[in-house]
Amino acid sequence: MKLKKYAVIGIMALLVIVGCDNKGNDKNDKDKVKVTSVKRDISTEEIAKYNEYSKLSDVPNSEEWNTFFMEIKKEEFLNETGNIKNISEVPTFTENLDSSINLIGEYIKEITDIMQKSPKMEAIDKNAENLINSLVEEQKVLTEINDYFEKGDYKADKLAKVGELNDKYKVVLQNRQENHKIFANSLHEIAQIINQKIENQLQKDGKTAKLNILKFVNSVNEFGKTAFGKNNLNFDENEVKTLEEANNNVQNAYKAVSEITLENAKKENISESDFKKIKESSKTLSENMQKMVAGVKNQNIQDVVMSASNILSSKTDLENVFNVLMVQR
Incomplete structure (x- = not known):
């Protein structure tokens, strides 16, 4: 299997983290760090970071990560007569494994680059560091699996090590998922502080259009936290009720956004181009959140997955425009 340069990025990221850790805390202390309380005041520079x-934050939920490596399936490596296949006969496995190692490497590099920037944000940077550490460990195990097959060891031991490797990967995967959730939750906490600050200012300035857009973005984020704040798209009865409530809030907020006219938008320095993007992405979000809730209730997993993918894509589009507008407020 041919791996890209990202297979070594994990080690480089660890060196960066060690270099930034001037307090000399040992690894066990770091691993115990969970959500650090976010301070209640925040600067413009911190908002940018x-x-x-x-x-x-939503990268691991993206469509590209949906084909991520999950486990080694012994049966994929056995032919009809029970003999072990050559690695070239299992192309999907090798492609997914290579892709997973490279995706992790890219993600580590992107988060590390941001973490190193000023100003320092203790709570977020610490949770980002923990996420990077868990991604590095996950990448190490994936690389070990890669070597196991690439060097032909799987043939020598007749796949005897598969169970051990699968168990090892489950541990690091769960750790990464938990740290990602902590990281996302701390971002959500900061978002609430930022949005409250902006909301107060918009109310003071009488900018109704931007205020309604902000409220819609907030409702979308709350829905996202409920829908994607877990490691799967299975919901119990109480979670379905919470999802329905979040969707109702989205629909109420969307009504106000749908009533914003181009004329009123321009009065608040919202360009026609941005106005159209907001209208399109908010409509897509509103419709797909309704579809997702219906799919969850009807246990239609295809509708749930498709709607979730559309939501994450449109959410990113909306936030990209929204963030620029808020800076210009």
């Missing part, structure tokens, strides 16, 4: 982090 938050926006960069925010763009990366």
Whole structure:
């Protein structure tokens, strides 16, 4: 299997983290760090850094990561007579494994680049560091699996090590998912502080259009936290009710956005181009959130997955425009 340069990025990221850690805390202490309390005041520079982090927070939920490596399936490596296949006969496995190692490498590099920027944000940077550490460990195990097959060891031991490697990967995967959730939650906490600050200013300035857009973005984020704040798209009865409530809030907020006219938008320095993007993405979000809730209730997994993909894509489009508008407010 041919791996790209990102297979070594994990080690480089660890060196960066060690270099930044002047307190000399040992690894066990770091691993115990969970959500650090976010301070209640936040500067313009910190908002800019938050926006960069925010763009990366949904990456592991993206369509590209949907084909991520999950486990080694022994049966894929056995032919009809029970003999072990050559690695070239299992192209999907090798492609997914290579892609997963490279995706992790890219993600590590992007988060590390932001973490190193000023100003320092203790809570977010610490949770980002923990996420990077878990991504590095995950990448190491994936590379070990890659070597196991690439060097032909799987043939020598007749796939005996598969169970051990699968168990090892489950541990690091769960750790990465938990740290990603912590990272995303701390970003959500900062978003609430930022949005409250902006909302107060918009109310003071009488900018109704931007205020309604902000409220819609907030409702979308709340829905996202409910829908994607777990490691799967299965919901129990109480979670379905929470999802329905979040969707109702989105629909109420969308009504106000749908009533914004181009004339009123221009009065608040919203360009026609941005106005159209907001209208399109907000409509897509509103429709797909309704579809997702219906799919969850009807247990139609295809509708749930398709709607979730559309939501994440449109959410990014909306936030990109929204963040620029808020800077210009």
